[in-house]
Amino acid sequence: MKGLLLKDWYMIMKYCKAYLLISLVFIGVSVMGDDNFFFILYPCIMCGMIPTTLLGYDERSKWDQYCAALPYTKAEIVSSKYLIGLATQVGILLLSAVIQGIRMRVNGVFSWESFGSILSVVATISLLAPAITLPPMFRWGVEKGRMAYYISIGLICAISAFVVSISGITLLGALPSSSAMLLLGLAALATYGVSWYLSILFYQKREG
Numbered sequence: 001m002k003g004l005l006l007k008d009w010y011m012i013m014k015y016c017k018a019y020l021l022i023s024l025v026f027i028g029v030s031v032m033g034d035d036n037f038f039f040i041l042y043p044c045i046m047c048g049m050i051p052t053t054l055l056g057y058d059e060r061s062k063w064d065q066y067c068a069a070l071p072y073t074k075a076e077i078v079s080s081k082y083l084i085g086l087a088t089q090v091g092i093l094l095l096s097a098v099i100q101g102i103r104m105r106v107n108g109v110f111s112w113e114s115f116g117s118i119l120s121v122v123a124t125i126s127l128l129a130p131a132i133t134l135p136p137m138f139r140w141g142v143e144k145g146r147m148a149y150y151i152s153i154g155l156i157c158a159i160s161a162f163v164v165s166i167s168g169i170t171l172l173g174a175l176p177s178s179s180a181m182l183l184l185g186l187a188a189l190a191t192y193g194v195s196w197y198l199s200i201l202f203y204q205k206r207e208g
Contacts, residue, residue, distance in 0.1 A: 004072060004080035011054050012088070019046050019053075023092055030096070031103050040096055040118065044126030047092045051085035052133050056142045078138060078200045085130050086192070093123055124188040131195035139202035 012020075023043035030039035058064055067077060097119055104110035132151065 001072075001076050001080060004076060005084060008054055008080055008084040011057060012050060012084070015057060016050050016053055019050055023047060027092075027096055027099055031099060040100060041122050041125060043092050043096065044089055044122055045129055047088040048085060048126045048129040049133070050088050051081040051130055052137065052142075054084070055081060055134070055137055059142045074204050075200045078203050079196070081134065082130070082192070082196045082199070089123075089126055093119065093126070096122070120184040124184045127188045127192045131191045135195055135198040135202055138199040139206055141206075 023046055026039045026043045058067075064077075097115075100118070101110065101115060104115060136147070
């Protein structure tokens with residue numbers, strides 16, 4: 001598993017630098033205004049699509065066929081993509097949290113309720129993209145599963161527009177902040193976990 005993760009990290013450094021650079025630019029822009037929810041959200045969504053990009057390069061280079069001769073299980077091959085995607089998202093989310101926390105402190109508008117609510121919404125939405133996209137791609141391959149990519153992008157954009165339209169926070173207004181954050185976190189993790197499990201099953205069926 002460590003070898004698979006290291007290989008994916010090298011691929012990110014070679015092929016996905018633009019993702020990281022654009023994410024940093026968006027995070028920088030988000031500091032410059034108050035109506036910045038999209039600029040906070042977009043980097044996490046973009047980094048959530050990195051596993052899809054890596055999967056495409058694997059398929060194009062026939063890595064999946066070569067990997068079949070290596071001592072890795074199908075579950076480990078799938079898990080490496082989910083783990084590397086989760087790691088990049090968490091990294092970007094933590095960076096965004098630090099930057100936004102500093103911005104809110106400087107502007108005198110910081111509160112743990114609003115800060116935690118924004119991060120919970122961002123984490124939940126950003127996990128939807130890989131959760132929707134990866135299972136079809138592991139089942140049918142990148143090219144045939146590409147429709148799921150476009151569906152997920154459309155869905156994420158629609159949800160993002162809705163969240164932005166209500167300023168991100170009023171979405172949680174019906175629940176206490178702590179309960180809302182807990183429910184959002186559990187929903188995001190459960191969705192990602194189910195997607196992970198389905199991808200393993202689909203990849204085993206595809207290869208078997």
